[in-house]
Amino acid sequence: MLGLRASCRHVLKATSAVHQRPNSVMRRWYTSGDFKFEDIWKNNREWANSKRAKDPTFFERLSKGQQPKILWIGCADARVPANEIIGADSGAVFVQRNIANMVLSVDTNAQAVVQYAVEYLQVPHVIVCGHYDCGGIRAATRNLNHGSPLENWLRTIRNVYRLHHAELEQLPPGEERVRRLVELNVVEQCLNVYKTAAVQRRRFETKQAGGTPYPIIHGMVYDVANGELQRVQADMDMKIEEIQEMYDLYEFDAADREMSIDKNKKK
Secondary structure, three states: OHHHHHHHHHHHHHHHHHHOOOHHHHHHHOOEOOEOHHHHHHHHHHHHHHHHHHOOOHHHHHOOOOOOOEEEEEEOOOOOOHHHHOOOOOOOEEEEEEOOOOOOOOOHHHHHHHHHHHHHOOOOEEEEEEEOOOHHHHHHOOOOOOOOOHHHHHHHHHHHHHHOHHHHOOOOOOHHHHHHHHHHHHHHHHHHHHHOHHHHHHHHHHHHOOOOOOOEEEEEEEEOOOOEEEEOOOOHHHHHHHHHHHHOOOOOOHHHHHHHEOOOOOO
């Protein structure tokens, strides 16, 4: 009992020490390189003024609503800003970001974003974008306990590793294997987008209306080392065909299904 009390006092003392850190130390947490947290207000005003100078009606148009053409499902990594790397302005991209660009059936946040983007905004394109040097992917390749809830999240990436274990084990341990897992994870998350009821219903409705089934799903990887996007090389039609018996909620013939997924042809 005495040992427990001593332990509790130690924890409380450590917690108190954290909360009593000097303001100067706390401020350093919000500083990265030349960026200072206190500058965000000035930077915002400069950005807003520059937008108005180029286009006086820019914010007026945005205030009337959004009509994005893309749902972007990307990683939360600070080096992968969705709009910026594809040259899109405000209002063009509806964004969902999390660690390692996952699309999980139990993640109500991601599922709500997908449903809203597809059913209400009716975006014609969904991009799942991973990136090389992804900390989440790299962490999932290591036999370490990263602590909950992070470890619970990483376990879903480890499941992707398990699904593609035979291929990944053919590669040397290290960067090459991690990069390939980044690509394979994008493919699996594209399949997870395909599985959702909202996406399947919207594609069925657009096909029934006599057009191309939308949204079209695109798998991409961003290279932080050179700033370039590339399509993930995968035969998505074949992968969809492999799972359709288990996951299809609506009847599509083969030709319809092929039109529903980006062909991922190499540029």
